[in-house]
Amino acid sequence: MNHQAVSGSGLDRKAEPLKLRSRPWAATLILIGGLIALALGVAVSVSFGAADIKLSVVWTAVFHFNPDITEHQIIRELRLPRVLGGVMVGASFAVAGAIMQGMTRNPLADSGLMGINSGAGFALAVCFAFFPNLSFMYLILYSFIGAGAGAGIVYGVGSLAKGGLTPARLVLAGAALSALLSAMSEGIALYFKIGQDLAFWYAGGLAGTKWLQLQIMSPWVGAAILGAIVLSRSITMLSLGEDIARGLGQRTGLVKLAGTLIVLILAGASVAIVGAVGFVGLIIPHLTRYLVGVDYRWIIPCSAVLGALLVVGGDLTARMINPPHETPVGAIIALIGVPFFLYLARKERREL
Secondary structure, three states, rough: HHHHHHHHHHHHHHHHHHHHHOHHHHHHHHHHHHOOOOOOOHHHHHHOOOOOOOOOHHHHHHHHHHHOOOOHHHHHHHHHHHHHHHHHHHHHHHHHHHHHHHOOOOOOOOOOOOOOHHHHHHHHHHHHHOOOOOOOOOHHHHHHHHHHHHHHHHHHHHOOOOOOOHHHHHHHHHHHHHHHHHHHHHHHHHHHHOOOHHHHHOOOOOOOHHHHHHHHHHHHHHHHHHHHHHHHHHHHHHHHHHHHHHHHHOOOHHHHHHHHHHHHEEEEEEHHOOOOOOHHHHHHHHHHHHHHOOOOHHHHHHHHHHHHHHHHHHHHHHHHHOOOOOOOOHHHHHHHHHHHHHHHHHHOOOOO
């Protein structure tokens, strides 16, 4: 009994800093202010383009659509699905990165660095080459399969090294597999002459996003983000250490399985729409933890809002650099993500 009491008090001491380092007031401000900023960003992004459209016209097109007006058609058929796709993709990548970093306690974890994005991309390249007429529903399904295969290979290869799986080995295995799968995808593109179909996808872009894609993607993304929020308390316990999580009654194996499935759904669906956009899931969770603390009940929803803001803002910036030509949004985010990744790698900070 005394041993249990001592053990319990030790767990309490471990859990106590969690409360002290959580800032619900900051999270509330981020959620409210972020949603307002996101609404403004969506409005500005919809109004800006090759043909600038007044915000009053955007409002009318959304709530009083007239198919006979060209500007209304541009807003409804081209710009709205593009911007809403950016919102979903940004939220998905950010939440996926937060879950991965929390579960693995690896500050460098991100779907783009763990082979998930490249696995999904390779599956899409195979589909474009051998099954060119597949519906978008099947493309998403194969994207999930490719993402899962990529993650499985990375974890397997990283675990084979002497000393087991470490954050550095995980990143190295992910980088090696990403390079291999990207090269194989490019080889398929050249051999089957589908390079033009894959070119913009490789760079990562929202142009060409359709309502049908969003209709198929939104239930998956919505269910996965809701599942992440439900799982958030368990992920918080895992981020303190697996032994502590078990001591607090968590079924760590089940939590990791559920978290992995959520990550594969979020990353796979996003890659199928926007392509190989990396670093969103690396940057946003770190920024969110710095602002709101270590409680994933706040980190996950705040990451979703900030991730959506980053992608919508990045897409708007990409369109403003060299109008009317477009710069891929993946390149814009990489300008921020690469220095941030190098900073984290140099710092080698493993505590989340």
